[in-house]
Amino acid sequence: MTNKVWVYVDQFKGEALPASWEAVTAGRDLADKMGTGLTAIVIGSGVEAIANTAIQYGADEVLLADDASLEDYRANPYTAVFAKAAADAAPDVVLFPTTSRGREVAAMAAIDLNTGVLVDVTAMETEGDAILATRPVYAGKLLCKVKCATRPQLVTLRVRSFGKPELDESRTGTTTAIDAVMAEDEIATKVLDYVDAGGGVSLSDANVIVSGGRGVSSNPAEAPADLSAEDQEIWKAHEGFRLIGELATVLGGAVGASRAAVDAKYIPYAHQVGQTGKVVSPDLYIASGISGAIQHLAGMRSSKVIVAINKDADAPIFKLARYGVVGDLYDIVPALTVALKERLGK
């Protein structure tokens, strides 16, 4: 049987990213609609367990490239494996999670396979074997329908935009081993190390995000007098982000920030939500001390429930908020942490 729908399973250190299972689930639906089977392709070293899980999430067949040279993700050897397998089997559609690796392999494979890639897709319609995909542009200020005239249609799915995956331990399927394509001496890059890896909940995967903006520096506490004015402001903001972090921890969520807060050096850029940061759509987004510049709103407007806490009743963020509190985040955030902790039984 030749399966016409494929899914690329993104993994890090032998663990598939949750977004990979979202893609497998979406791929299962698509394969059923198109009357074909679903193949998952898993690339790495020591990743047999992932192959099995991919079947339980809905794959009929897994192509497994398990080789020491594929231990760390590197674009060229991973793309080479994927592109060769896809060229041999000629699927109609390949779904990727829009992770940094998924996006990159899809982009490079599009060149090898002389086809196109539909990036960061939030919805798909089908007509025969053709996909009409919807994707946000201008950070979600607009939506665009896109399609690809050639095969395979490479489609990267936005994280948290498709259905929640469900595991069925009774499912069975076949696993076929495939070989690495590049020898080590043909690969121009080496992975030397990982820094700060594995800490905290990542913004794009988070169910809950608690964000802080410029307003976190309006801390009523006195900063140490020997600091410069800029450092006093940062000192005050750090306290605010500590309170925000406590609320995020209680909710099992991630800490976000506005560009203003990042530019003012209150918090590192990795936390920035917005058009020049990360575009997120958690189930709950709590914006504290964020006025709501258009470029921030573009990055979080598709969140399911938005809560805004701001001193300024006229702040634009309140227009997007299901619930708003006009007040000082230094009063409200710690009280909310206590109240939610109690209700969640933590």
Place this chain on the structure above:
Amino acid sequence: MKIIVFVKQVPDSAASVAVEDGKVTWGDAPLVINPWDEYAVEAALALTEAHGGDVVAISMGSEDAKEALKHSLAMGCAEAILINDPAFAGADSAAAARILAAAAQKVGDADLVIFGKQAIDSDTGVSAAMTARVLGWPAITLVAAIDALDADAKTIQAQRAMEEGRQVVSSKLPAVLSIVKDYGEPRYPSFMGIRKASKAEIPMWSAADLGITAPEAVVSWPEIMSPPAREIANEIIEGGSPEEIAATLADKIMAEKVL
């Protein structure tokens, strides 16, 4: 060293973008260099300052798309080139990558080709990887820091910002990079730079100049639209002490069943 930096001109990130008669409009918002590309220009300039050489800024677009190039010149790039050919209109990401790769080859002898992370209009973020693949060079995307560069041995070591943290990689040159904001603040154009940029002649390269025919676009975008308006019932929670407000808010959040 010779470094090529690819820049794009886009509507300002503060623009209210809308669709009118199926076309994207942004009112009177200015067209600017793609904000991500400023980090790419900064990285290119910093590398040539440390290791010698020049930066060539290249953009693809219509004849009036010179703002991004002027900004790059004003920041300190030595040369700017506009790729402009009506046959390139409607290029998809892969076609654009083939055009940009041809331009990089026409410049010749580049050690690095540098992109921003993505363009804030199309938001695809695939140009660096695709162009690298066309050139047959390694891609190091999402670079947050450049730890080392050896211009003689032709090697680079960089940190990539990934989901799990930073991946430290080394690569042979030539290579293609994309740069993220962690790299560090881009410099402001200097007064002298702005004067130089305003006088600069920006050559235009057509498909014929690049020695290629326009690559066929396979991805099309039949429709662009405003997102469906969200009906949001705004409810302001007020009255009482912070603790009372927080308790009411916590009850409302729990009732949403999102936790």
